[in-house]
Amino acid sequence: MTKVVDQEDMKTVADCILSGGVVSIPTETVYGVGCQFGNKDALEKLFVAKNRDHSKAITLMLSHLEDIEKYAYVDEKIMNVAKTFMPGRITLILKKKDNVDDAMTNGLPTIGIRIPECQYVLDLIEMTGPLSVTSANLSGHKNTTNEQEVLEQLDGRIDLVVRGQTSSTLASTVVMLTNDEVKVLRKGAISEEEIKEAFYR
Numbered sequence: 445m446t447k448v449v450d451q452e453d454m455k456t457v458a459d460c461i462l463s464g465g466v467v468s469i470p471t472e473t474v475y476g477v478g479c480q481f482g483n484k485d486a487l488e489k490l491f492v493a494k495n496r497d498h499s500k501a502i503t504l505m506l507s508h509l510e511d512i513e514k515y516a517y518v519d520e521k522i523m524n525v526a527k528t529f530m531p532g533r534i535t536l537i538l539k540k541k542d543n544v545d546d547a548m549t550n551g552l553p554t555i556g557i558r559i560p561e562c563q564y565v566l567d568l569i570e571m572t573g574p575l576s577v578t579s580a581n582l583s584g585h586k587n588t589t590n591e592q593e594v595l596e597q598l599d600g601r602i603d604l605v606v607r608g609q610t611s612s613t614l615a616s617t618v619v620m621l622t623n624d625e626v627k628v629l630r631k632g633a634i635s636e637e638e639i640k641e642a643f644y645r
Contacts, residue, residue, distance in 0.1 A: 447604045448591055451564055458571040460604045466490050468580040468594045470608030472562040473533050473616050473632070474587040475594050477602060478505065478577030484547050487576055493601040496583045501549045502576040503535055503556040507569040512536075515544050515574075516555055521643050522621050528642040531561040533612075533633040537620040548576065558616060564608075579615060580605075589613055 449456050451470075460467055461479060464486045468477040477494065479486035481504055491498060504515060509526055512518055516538035518526070526536065540555035549555050558577070560566065569575060579587055580594045588594045589610045598605070617632030619639050626643050628636045 446595060446599045446602050448595070448607060449604060450607050454564075454568060454571065457568060457604060457606055461568075461572045461575070464489075465603035466493055468588075468591070468598065468602055468605040469565060469568065469577075470562070470590075470606060470610050471560050471565055471577075472610070473560075473612050473614060474589060474610055475580035475591075475608075476505075476565075476577040477580035477594075477598065478502070478575045480572060481505075481574040481576045482545070482548065484545075487547070490576065490578070493598060494578065494581070494583050496578070498550055501552050501554075501556060502578050503558050504548070505565070505569065505575045505577040506557060506559050507566045507574075509559065511574070512538075512557055512559075514541075516540055516557060521624070524645060525619075525621060525639055525642045526559075529634055529639070530559040531566070532559070533561065533614075533616045534558065534639075535616045535618045535630075537618065537622070537629065539622055554620070554622065556618065564606075587613055587615060 535556045535558040582597045591605045591607045617634040618630035620627040
């Protein structure tokens with residue numbers, strides 16, 4: 445049985461994450477599910493909980509723009525995009541730095557990075573450090589927008605879910621910014637045209 449807590453009980457959520465737990469949290473897009481970034485055992489639990497294919501990497505969620513360059517290579521164009529849309533409904537796929545364990549990206553040379561426009565999540569990251577977060581659903585199933593929908597898919601598969609209601613059913617735009625080009629991998633609230641305008645300005 446998955447534990448359900450209120451958003452005010454952030455310490456319980458943070459403690460669960462720091463002890464290797466997998467938790468589901470509301471964001472400004474859809475509900476997310478995640479664990480502490482860098483914890484390989486917790487990451488494996490996350491994959492199992494979602495029935496997720498190990499070939500698909502999990503997004504790194506940060507709370508500050510300046511932290512991006514700790515994990516990925518950035519240039520002026522990439523930072524233009526980041527400063528324009530972050531915090532916000534966008535995930536940047538960038539070339540990862542060598543200090544990032546391959547296990548955190550499932551062996552891929554890139555890493556997805558997102559800074560959410562959700563104060564609750566930003567405050568949580570301040571308590572736990574960076575998180576590995578993906579959508580709170582079984583792979584191939586619909587996105588979730590409240591704790592009840594999360595429980596319908598993940599009850600007993602994750603440690604904890606935070607009560608809430610998201611204002612959107614649309615996940616973030618996912619865009620690859622490598623080799624000096626813009627490639628949208630998943631359409632979302634931010635269009636390819638808007639991203640290109642920021643990238644090439």
